[in-house]
Amino acid sequence: MADDDGRTFTIGEVAGAVGMSVHALRFYEREQLLVGPIERTASGRRRYRPVDVDWLRVCTRLRESGMPLTELKRFATLVREGPGNEIERLSLLDAQRERVDQQIRALEQAREIITWKVDVYEQHLRNDEAIGLWDPTLTTGAQP
Amino acid sequence: MADDDGRTFTIGEVAGAVGMSVHALRFYEREQLLVGPIERTASGRRRYRPVDVDWLRVCTRLRESGMPLTELKRFATLVREGPGNEIERLSLLDAQRERVDQQIRALEQAREIITWKVDVYEQHLRNDEAIGLWDPTLTTGAQP
DNA sequence: ACTTGACCTAGAGGACACTCTAGATTCTAG
DNA sequence: CTAGAATCTAGAGTGTCCTCTAGGTCAAGT
Structure with missing residues (x-):
């Protein structure tokens, strides 16, 4: 011990x-x-x-x-x-693991959107253009 | 449009x-x-x-x-x-992306610990033993 | 001995992100 | 036309998770 x-x-x-x-x-x-x-x-x-x-x-x-x-x-x-309640402990932990997996997926999605927006801004700054592409509310693909 | x-x-x-x-x-x-x-x-x-x-x-x-x-x-x-403050928008988003990455790492660590505990309990339930291995407070490697 | 810092309790307070209430108005379906 | 659903405002209330306060006791260094 x-x-x-x-x-x-x-x-x-x-x-x-x-x-x-x-x-x-x-x-x-x-x-x-x-x-x-x-x-x-x-x-x-x-x-x-x-x-x-x-x-x-x-x-x-x-x-x-x-x-x-x-x-x-x-x-x-x-x-x-x-001892004696291991099944309940297990299901509690398992549920939590499930939630963690969901959270990770959500974060990865959020990360993609953020990265996409970062790219948009970086490209904008490189090009130094003001052609109306930079409204960050434009998330749909439709662009003029 | x-x-x-x-x-x-x-x-x-x-x-x-x-x-x-x-x-x-x-x-x-x-x-x-x-x-x-x-x-x-x-x-x-x-x-x-x-x-x-x-x-x-x-x-x-x-x-x-x-x-x-x-x-x-x-x-x-x-x-x-x-327009005109793109640099600040960019740094704000970039900081958030950094935080997201940290969160993902933290969640993955937590997930490992949870999984490890789940494994311990599952093994316990399979073996149906009561040999003092099942104190979930034992996180260090030392086992009798 | 004395001072400084860590610790104690019980309970109040605070930050955050909504959520709900009340009482009134307006829209819509039958 | 009318009943019920959706909307409006301003502000109060809620749940979660601590954090801080007040008023003390205790311990360690000089």
Whole structure:
């Protein structure tokens, strides 16, 4: 078990490590988005274990992929409840992967339109013409 | 000029065509996110021209790609002001394309993590084992 | 010892992008 | 002609996801 060597981290260290604010970390805890309870020092300060940090890293990835907090919370709850609900965890993740694929497709479409417009402008600037071709609202092929 | 044939559309038709609500369309107009003024009938109802619809389609793409409304407004303003600011329009679009690329990369990373977790769960369900491998907080390679 | 900075809670506040309401008018189909 | 659907305005409200504030406690360096 090289996994849980007694290292712990302050909230500030964790914030730096996972790219969230300390405010957000406390918010996540309040909202029950974490799997285990975060331990405290005698004086009440949070001590994050490596496993907590790992979970937070997963959280940030899922959030980046557009998973809403409600669903992240659902997932956290399932994990907290322990073995027996793997099918639900799986379907939750699978649904999210589907959404990610859709997002990627949408972004690629948007990227094409942007690129097309960039090309139009670049060509315009190269040609330095003012022949009415440059109304960016013209997206249909019909040109005078 | 096969471009501006007198067809016009009601706000409801446009909403259906571009996938926005009528509320959103009025909101966009109020917020100066449109390029031209939308014409009105004698009784004050909006009449959208094809060019307006085209612009709205561009808007939805840019929004889908994560462009904030403030920037969309800036772009609309530049277009409204007419020729002469193409360089700024270009840099705005180019910056957005850069952000889209970053988003795609982030989504692909998230997708990998999700897929990996899905695989883990699927394998688990196939094997029907409970040997402590299934703590989803374990993201580091170390396994017993 | 003292100062500076990190941390604590509970709750308010803010940014964003709409979404909805109310009350009135107007268009359209039967 | 009339009922119902669509539209109008100005402004308030909503959901999401944090972010910040106030008023403290605690820890570490000098």
